[in-house]
Amino acid sequence: MMIRPYAQHRMQGISLIAVLFILIVLGGLAGVMAQMGATQHVGMLLSQQGKQAFYVARSGLEWGRYQVLEQQACYPDSQAEMAGFQLQLSCQSTDIYEGLNLLRIYHLQAQVSQETPFGVVQRETEATIWSIIP
Template identity: 30%
Template sequence: MNRSPRHIHGFSLVSALFLLVVLGALGAYMVSISGTQHFTTLHALQGAKAYHAARSGTEWGIATALGIAACPATPTTLSGGLSGGDLDGFAVSVTLDSCTSHQEAGENYNVYEITAFAQTNSPGFGQPGYAARRITVTVTNAAP
């Protein structure tokens, strides 16, 4: 007496549907991870560009401040030779935050505190591609 295999029909259909659902969910998860990785890389790159734009601003600010003979009223926005064309879409503002005159061993020198703030030209905190960095440096024109 052989039973016919009729009552096991459809088992392969259930397992195939289960596999399709599981593989579809894994595929959707992988696409989500890929998108997150793309935006993370974009933000890291924009952050590095913002850092280097701000660093360029501090270097330019140092060169400008060291050319000032007497301390100006502070804070002072430094303007002039820093242009946005070479900064890859970043606006940089450079400020002379403080300047103090000192005398030591018969020598006069100044101590400058300079801040550079770089951000993308289209600010929008939380917007894709937006990045900003602020760097503050202290320098002096004292002879070594």
């Protein structure tokens, strides 16, 4: 049996369409995978910067705690820059009488922020110190 030239060209046309379809699907899949990889990378970077911001805030609280325990008074609200982060420290004190004792309660707060190309990283920590005033 002899194959006509017309039928031979028709089979090549169908295989060309199938190859193009597979290439388009694989190209779309590669694009989606690349986007997912980039998103995962950005998420990991923001997570690391969030951890750094938390530790900057904790170090600010430790400094504030030292100031309160040394001076037995609140320090003035202050701002500083640490490791590229903007740090804001505040302190408030309240006196409470408990029986015959005077308790002074210090409420320390540290807020940290940093702008990145992917958004703003912010963390806030608080601490409370109780002190008996003679």
